[in-house]
Amino acid sequence: MATEAELKAAGEKYIPKDYDPALYRLRHSLAHVLAQAVVEKFPQAKPTIGPPNEYGFYYDFELDVNPSPGDLEWIGNRMRQIIKGKHAFKVREISADEGRQLFQGNPYKLELIDGLAKGGQDEYGNPSAGAATITVYQQDTFTDLCRGPHVPTTGDLDPKGFKLTQVTGSYWRGKSENPMLKRFHATAWASEDDLKAHLARVEEAERRDHRKVGRELELFANEPVFGSGFPMLLPKGATVRRLLEAFITDYERKAGYLHVYTPDAAKKELYRISGHWEHYKDSMFPPMDLAEGGQEWDELCLRPMCCPHHIQVYKSKARSYRDLPIRIAELGKMYRYERSGVVGGLSRVRCMTLNDAHLFVRPDQVKGEIAGVLALMKRAYADLGITEYRFRLSKNADPDGPPSDKYVDNPAMWESSTTMLREVLQESGMPFFEAWNEAAFYGPKIDVQVKDVMGREETLSTIQADQHLPAKFELEYKDSDDTPKRPVMIHRGVISTMERMMSYLIELYAGAFPVWLAPVQVAIVPIADRHFTFAQKLADDLLEKDYRVEVDLSSGRMQAKIRDAAKQKIPYILVIGDKEMEANAVAVRLRDGTDLGPKPVPEFVALLEKIARSRTLGLVL
Ligand SMILES: [Zn+2]
Numbered sequence: 001m002a003t004e005a006e007l008k009a010a011g012e013k014y015i016p017k018d019y020d021p022a023l024y025r026l027r028h029s030l031a032h033v034l035a036q037a038v039v040e041k042f043p044q045a046k047p048t049i050g051p052p053n054e055y056g057f058y059y060d061f062e063l064d065v066n067p068s069p070g071d072l073e074w075i076g077n078r079m080r081q082i083i084k085g086k087h088a089f090k091v092r093e094i095s096a097d098e099g100r101q102l103f104q105g106n107p108y109k110l111e112l113i114d115g116l117a118k119g120g121q122d123e124y125g126n127p128s129a130g131a132a133t134i135t136v137y138q139q140d141t142f143t144d145l146c147r148g149p150h151v152p153t154t155g156d157l158d159p160k161g162f163k164l165t166q167v168t169g170s171y172w173r174g175k176s177e178n179p180m181l182k183r184f185h186a187t188a189w190a191s192e193d194d195l196k197a198h199l200a201r202v203e204e205a206e207r208r209d210h211r212k213v214g215r216e217l218e219l220f221a222n223e224p225v226f227g228s229g230f231p232m233l234l235p236k237g238a239t240v241r242r243l244l245e246a247f248i249t250d251y252e253r254k255a256g257y258l259h260v261y262t263p264d265a266a267k268k269e270l271y272r273i274s275g276h277w278e279h280y281k282d283s284m285f286p287p288m289d290l291a292e293g294g295q296e297w298d299e300l301c302l303r304p305m306c307c308p309h310h311i312q313v314y315k316s317k318a319r320s321y322r323d324l325p326i327r328i329a330e331l332g333k334m335y336r337y338e339r340s341g342v343v344g345g346l347s348r349v350r351c352m353t354l355n356d357a358h359l360f361v362r363p364d365q366v367k368g369e370i371a372g373v374l375a376l377m378k379r380a381y382a383d384l385g386i387t388e389y390r391f392r393l394s395k396n397a398d399p400d401g402p403p404s405d406k407y408v409d410n411p412a413m414w415e416s417s418t419t420m421l422r423e424v425l426q427e428s429g430m431p432f433f434e435a436w437n438e439a440a441f442y443g444p445k446i447d448v449q450v451k452d453v454m455g456r457e458e459t460l461s462t463i464q465a466d467q468h469l470p471a472k473f474e475l476e477y478k479d480s481d482d483t484p485k486r487p488v489m490i491h492r493g494v495i496s497t498m499e500r501m502m503s504y505l506i507e508l509y510a511g512a513f514p515v516w517l518a519p520v521q522v523a524i525v526p527i528a529d530r531h532f533t534f535a536q537k538l539a540d541d542l543l544e545k546d547y548r549v550e551v552d553l554s555s556g557r558m559q560a561k562i563r564d565a566a567k568q569k570i571p572y573i574l575v576i577g578d579k580e581m582e583a584n585a586v587a588v589r590l591r592d593g594t595d596l597g598p599k600p601v602p603e604f605v606a607l608l609e610k611i612a613r614s615r616t617l618g619l620v621l
């Protein structure tokens with residue numbers, strides 16, 4: 001039998017690699033304290049599992065009542081009492097039979113004990129290797145099946161560092177054929193200050209949530225009849241997208257990219273050759289059998305990526321070493337089969353348009369071309385106001401981890417491509433970090449990682465060096481000595497998919513787009529009917545100069561009209577009354593409420609032009 005110290009030490013290995021160990025221990029411990037309080041409040045409640053999660057923990061109970069806010073308050077107060085009792089978390093090893101005795105009447109714990117006894121399952125019912133030691137932890141009067149780890153005593157928890165947030169429904173083991181349980185959610189931190197900071201971040205994230213802002217600013221909408229994951233862009237959202245597309249394709253043209261249009265669909269044969277069918281099938285929509293040709297490989301697939309399509313562009317004529325590099329670009333529409341439960345807003349969609357390009361280059365050009373892509377990326381990010389990002393070298397499966405069939409099997413290729421990307425990053429002088437298990441199936445990547453309001457990292461842009469697809473498709477160019485050589489393919493997306501970039505920018509700016517991207521740049525507010533003609537004429541003049549203008553000819557009051565325009569985050573609001581009309585001037589208000597006072601019309605137009613052209617976030621010079 002292991003000692004208590006040995007059992008406690010053994011629990012430490014269950015802390016996930018990316019999780020702060022102190023937070024993991026305290027959240028795990030608080031889950032037990034919560035369970036004790038819940039069972040005291042509702043003696044009929046049957047505890048199931050209660051693991052830590054991203055910002056706290058949850059605990060699922062079989063419970064036949066809906067806890068009221070008053071019940072939650074009671075539970076929170078009782079938890080604070082238990083914490084102040086400074087009860088030790090005591091562990092002991094038990095046999096399966098002892099466990100069955102201890103948890104009799106709780107079918108969930110009995111199922112977990114069976115899984116532990118049989119082996120192959122851990123205490124959460126997840127697959128694990130070998131039969132486990134069965135341990136229980138006790139604090140105060142409450143005993144739970146648990147492998148740890150915990151803090152030494154409840155006194156090590158901050159009674160003001162946690163908050164019960166809500167109770168939702170959830171199926172046992174997440175399966176809808178199982179009983180519905182009550183999930184108690186809590187966020188938990190080391191101190192009251194940390195908790196407050198977290199709650200402030202949550203509030204800010206809700207304020208900036210692109211789904212909320214997108215609705216308020218009429219940027220996009222989800223219609224059930226389209227199915228989930230297929231949002232539609234409303235006129236204002238479509239304007240932002242058109243501007244983003246023009247912005248990036250302009251930069252690409254100047255950097256020597258050639259833009260193409262290739263089909264959204266292709267025969268399954270294409271993805272058989274590329275390997276997408278073998279490695280990426282789960283993310284593809286089911287193929288369509290149009291009974292054309294009658295063979296399985298004649299079925300039609302919606303494309304999951306553009307790479308094999310751009311390869312056809314490369315292959316459309318013979319290439320010589322002098323032609324390379326060839327940079328093929330497309331705002332390419334792609335389709336990904338995502339479960340309906342995970343799609344939402346613009347950030348997780350089933351059809352997306354990627355700012356895609358494939359560079360076909362000679363081996364001696366790879367590094368220079370990747371450096372060129374990095375430079376393009378930095379310029380684009382600066383213009384978009386994205387200042388906080390870091391580079392990640394994304395590699396294939398960790399050699400020390402479990403084997404993976406996600407990646408093509410070619411160790412020499414992985415080695416040389418990864419080394420090449422690492423050298424480019426080192427030579428660029430930009431800080432980067434490396435991560436296993438984040439590569440594309442055909443090669444390693446450089447990913448650009450940005451953070452959202454909650455501090456969560458996501459990938460916005462990628463660069464990949466690929467020697468796999470050129471071999472699969474037998475790509476060639478004629479070298480200077482007339483022999484056929486194989487090009488290297490660089491895959492890259494600079495501003496990500498249009499959908500993801502839009503959702504990111506909406507949250508970054510909280511809907512207040514810089515002037516060059518604002519769907520409406522100027523709102524004109526005439527005070528009375530007699531100013532309508534002047535206002536309309538000014539709007540027409542600005543439209544003629546390619547600015548985006550709205551003129552409010554409704555009968556509303558001036559203050560209300562100004563408020564509406566500011567709520568729509570329109571950068572400039574121009575008020576027109578008698579004095580302004582007489583002087584060919586406008587009274588300029590900014591969306592944040594700043595009053596710039598009257599300005600002659602030509603002066604305002606000059607300001608607008610300078611601000612829009614400089615792509616600055618500011619509204620004044
Ligand atoms: Zn525990």
Ligand SMILES: [Zn+2]
Nearest residue numbers: 305306307491
């Ligand atoms: Zn590609």
